[in-house]
Amino acid sequence: MSAEPPVVLLSLMAASYPAEVLGRPDAPAFAVTLLAADQRMLAGRFAAAGRPAARLMLDDVPHARGAASGALIPSGGLAAVECVPQQRVDAGDHLLVIARVTAVPYATEDGKPLIRFRGGYARF
Numbered sequence: 001m002s003a004e005p006p007v008v009l010l011s012l013m014a015a016s017y018p019a020e021v022l023g024r025p026d027a028p029a030f031a032v033t034l035l036a037a038d039q040r041m042l043a044g045r046f047a048a049a050g051r052p053a054a055r056l057m058l059d060d061v062p063h064a065r066g067a068a069s070g071a072l073i074p075s076g077g078l079a080a081v082e083c084v085p086q087q088r089v090d091a092g093d094h095l096l097v098i099a100r101v102t103a104v105p106y107a108t109e110d111g112k113p114l115i116r117f118r119g120g121y122a123r124f
Helices: 017-022 037-047
Strands: 007-013 030-034 063-065 072-074 079-091 094-107
Touching: 007 017, 007 079, 017 094, 030 072, 072 079
Parallel strands: none
Antiparallel strands: 007 094, 030 079, 063 072, 079 094
C-alpha cells in the first residue's frame, strides 16, 4: 500500500470475475483482506470454480460489512482495506487495478501471511 495517497494495486487475471467487475467504469467499492496463514481453507473457498456468493461462503466465518464499502470482510486476517477503483491498466492476460483506500477496518502485526506462489502455498 502506498502511504500518500493511500492506494493499493491489484493484479487480476483478465478472464476472471473480479476483473470483469472491477474493470467496469461503474465498478463498486470493494474490500481486500490479507489472509493469515491459518486461513488457507477460506482462500480455497474463494478460489473454487463455480463458487457461490461471498455471503454464503462466509456463513460460518466471523465477518462484518465494511462501513465505507458495504463489502463483506472476514475477521481473523492480518489486515483489511476498503477501496474505490481509480485506474485500470490492461497488462497482457492481467488487469491492473489501482484503487484508493477509503478505510482500514483492521490491521495487525501479529501472525504470518497466507501466500500463494507457483501453484502452492509458501511456508515462511
